[in-house]
Amino acid sequence: MQRKALAILISICSITQVYAASDNDFVIIIKSDNSGFSTPTQFTIPTTGSGYNYNVDCNDDGTLEAAAQTGNYTCDYSSLSGAGSYTIRIEDNSGLGTGFPRIHFNNTADRRKITAVLQWGNGTW
Numbered sequence: 001m002q003r004k005a006l007a008i009l010i011s012i013c014s015i016t017q018v019y020a021a022s023d024n025d026f027v028i029i030i031k032s033d034n035s036g037f038s039t040p041t042q043f044t045i046p047t048t049g050s051g052y053n054y055n056v057d058c059n060d061d062g063t064l065e066a067a068a069q070t071g072n073y074t075c076d077y078s079s080l081s082g083a084g085s086y087t088i089r090i091e092d093n094s095g096l097g098t099g100f101p102r103i104h105f106n107n108t109a110d111r112r113k114i115t116a117v118l119q120w121g122n123g124t125w
């Protein structure tokens with residue numbers, strides 16, 4: 001019985017480790033059906049200039065929707081749970097903390113869809 005409990009505990013710890021969210025990431029909340037340039041089931045991460053190398057978890061479930069992005073990336077929720085609010089995790093892929101240097105709404109695009117910044121992360125802006 002103790003052995004089984006230990007096995008379960010180890011499994012839980014392993015799962016937690018897999019989904020452990022990094023404090024290094026830039027994390028925002030968006031509402032995809034607020035007004036913007038993308039469709040009501042999308043959100044476009046706006047970039048400008050060069051130097052990007054980032055991964056995206058569009059719904060913060062531990063599974064990346066995109067890796068090694070070098071420009072804008074559009075999260076599409078039509079194949080997930082449809083329009084609504086989502087937490088987006090943007091992760092550096094450069095290994096140097098420089099993979100997401102800027103977010104650039106330029107007072108337009110999907111600026112009304114971002115509702116909160118949960119975490120700025122430790123990347124170089």
Ligand SMILES: [Ca+2]
Nearest residue numbers: 058059061063
């Ligand atoms: Ca995901």
